[in-house]
Amino acid sequence: MTSLNFDDQDGVLRSITDAPPTHYTLKIESLSTLTKNSLEKYESGEFEAGGYKWKLVFYPNGNKSKNVKDHISLYLVMAGANTSQIHWGVHAVFRLFLLDQNTGNYFVFQEQKERRFHAMKLDWGFDQFLSLKDFTEASNGFLMDDTCVFGAEVFVSKERSTGKGECLSMVKDAVMYKHVWKIDSFSKTNRYCHDSETFSSGDQKWKIQLYPKGKGIGTGSHLSLYLALADPISLPRDTKIYTEFTLRIPEQKYQLHQYNKASFWFSASNPERGWEKFITLSFLTSTGMGFLVKDTCTVEVEITVHGIFNAL
Template identity: 55%
Template sequence: MMADATSLAPAGWEVHAAFRLYLRDQNKGNYLVLQDTSNEKGRRFQAMNVEWGFDRFMSQEAFSNPENGYVVDDTCVLGAEVYVCQEKFPGRGDCLSMVKDPISFKHTWKIDTLITADCEDSKTFMAGEHKWKIQVYPKGKGSGTSSHLSLYLTLAEPSSLSRGTQIYADFTLRILDQMYGTHHYSGKANYWFSASRTWSGWPRFIPIGFVSLPGGLYRVKDACVIEAEVTVHGVTTNNIML
C-alpha cells in the first residue's frame, strides 16, 4: 500500500511497481517469499487503487503453528521489496532509466578497533557507477544509542548528483563470522537515494552485547568484518514542466 498517496496531489498520477512480500521463519532464519508474477509491467497504483497484495497469503493455521517459526513470542517479522517500473505525474517530466540485468557489487571492510570508535566510515567504493560507503556507529545512533550497533549504507558524494536525481538500489549489510565463515548477521533493504536522502540502514542492527561476547563469532581481537552488497536498479530524474 502507498503510505502517503495524498501527497501525490495532481490528478492522473500513476506508479507501476512490482513487489515481493516476505515472512521470516524466526526458527531457521529463512524467509517465505511471495511475488506477484501476473503482470510483467508491475501493478498499477493510482488514486483510486493505492494497494495491491495477496488475499490468501497463508492460512491462519500455518501462520500460528510454532514449528513454522512465523510467530515467536507473539511477534512476527515481515518485509517488502518494491521495484518501481514507471511513474507518471501530470505537470512534471520524468525520466526513469532502468538497469538491464543489474549486477550486485560487494565491498568488504575490516575494522580493527570497532568498539573504541563513535562513528567509522569505510573507504569509498563503486556500485552501479555511483560512489558509496558503509557507516557504522559501534555505540549506536538514534533509537539504538547505547544498546545496539547502528549500520548504514550512504552515498559518498551526494553533492555531485544533479537536482532531482534519485538512485534506486537494494542492498544487504552483513557482519561476517570470522571464526568459521559460515554465519553472518545481516539486514536487507531497498531505498531511493538522493542528495537530500543520502543514507539508509538500521539504528538497531545488532545488540552491542551480542557483538562483544567473549569468544564470539563477529568480533575477534577487537576487529569486525562488515560487508555491503549493493545492486543499483535504476536512476530517475524529474523536471518541473512550466
C-alpha cells in the same frame, strides 16, 4: 554558379544571395585532411543569436548515422542545453549558407517552418545539404583550393514551456557489487560515526557508515549500520537512485552472519539508509560469538543499482 541538380526535399526553400550570413561564418581550409584523419564531422565554435548559444556541425562525407551517402550534411545545434531543460523549447527559424567563391554569392537552405530546439532534439538541419558531386564541382565554386565557407542565421521566435516530466532509466542486467570493510582495534574506535573507504557501484560513489555506540533509538545498546552515498551534494536535486543492498557482519567462528536487506531510493535529500538497531552491543562483543576476533570485525555490503530517476 552553374545550374544545380537539387534533390527533392519537401518544405525546403533554396535561394541565392550576395548578403553574407548575419550570425556566423565557418571557413574550413584543407578540407581533405578531415577525411584523411578519419574525422567524420566537424563542430564549430559556439556563437550567440537570439539570446542562445549555437554551433554548426558539418559532415564532409554525409552523416553516416542517418545512412547519408554521396552528400554533405550540415546542421544547426543548440549548445549548452542539458536534459534538465527538456521541459522548455526554443522555437527558431534558421538559414544555412554555403559560399560560391567564384561569384561571392551564397547558396542558402531554409526550412519553411520554424523548428523547436530542446534537450531531446538539439539539432536541426539537412541530412542531404548538397551532393558531393555538386559540392566538389569546381565551376560551382563551393570548394576552391580545398577550402569552403559555411554560415548561419538564427532568428528565435518564441519560447514555450511544456511543463514538468520525469525519466526513469532501469538498468538491464544490473550487476551486484560486494565490498568488504575490515575494522581493526574496534574497541578503541572513539568516533561517533566511522566511515569506510569510498567504493563504486552503478556509476555512483558509496560508503558504509558505522556507529559503534549506536544512533537514535539504538544509542548505548546497539551498533548502527548504514549504506550512504559518498557525495550526495553532486547529485541533481531531483535525481533518485533505486538500490537493493544487504549489510552484513560475518561471524568468524561458526560462519554465521548478522545481516539486514533493503531496497531504497537514494537521493541528495535522502543519502543514507540503514538500521539504528543492527545488532546489540552485548551480542556483538560476546566472547562466545565470533563477530569480534582479536578486536577485529568485518562489515560487508552487497549492492545492486537497478534504476535512476531524473526529473525533466
